[in-house]
Amino acid sequence: MLRMRLTRVGSKKRPAYRVIVADSRAPRDGRHVDIVGQYDPMTKPSTVNIDVERAVKWLRNGAQPSDRVRVLLRHSGVLKAHEEARLADKRSRKESAEPTPVRAAKQAAGAASDAARGAFKVIVKGATRAAGAVADVAEDTAGAISDSAARRSRTRAAGAGAAKGSAKSAGKRAKSATKTAGAATKRAAKSTSAAKSAEKTAARKAAAKSGKTAKSE
Secondary structure, three states: OEEEEEEEEEEOOEEEEEEEEEEOOOOOOOOOOEEEEEEEOOOOOOEEEEOHHHHHHHHHOOOEEOHHHHHHHHHHOHHHHHHHHHHHHHHHHHHHHOOHHHHHHHHHHHHHHHHHHHHHHHHHHHHHHHHHHHHHHHHHHHHHHHHHHHHHHHHHHHHHHHHHHHHHHHHHHHHHHHHHHHHHHHHHHHHHHHHHHHHHHHHHHHHHHHHHHHHHO
């Protein structure tokens, strides 16, 4: 039976090991079939180099790892790769053992499932794009409505300002007209009083002249 174990190399007080595949009856440092890695416990951290493909190949051929080598294989990911390969072989054997119609039906079902998933992705992408377009249109419409409302508000404010300005201007003009009318009334009153005074003066002069004329006669 083949055994996957360590064999010591290195110098005195500086041990290093190789991970080898050898016959279980061979001595520790005897002949080996293959070398699948190295292990150096003197470095910090310890150095482990394992050829995963070769180790998996020997495990599939029935080589049994020792306890220490099993730990090294676990840390190197060899045992996980070996388990995945074993499950893949099991699935392939199961599929090859199935009748041809069953295998064809499974393949057709898988293809139909893939096609359905692809169609679903396309539909989802189309719906997402349509929703984005609708959202953009709604946003543009809302922006246009807001701008229109703002313009109407500015127009109303401008109209109110213009009306207020017109009212102020009309008030000023009315005040000016009232002042002008008052001044004209005052001037007319002065003219009237001057005319009355002139009339009285002329009457007095005429009376005085007529009195002189009567005395002379």
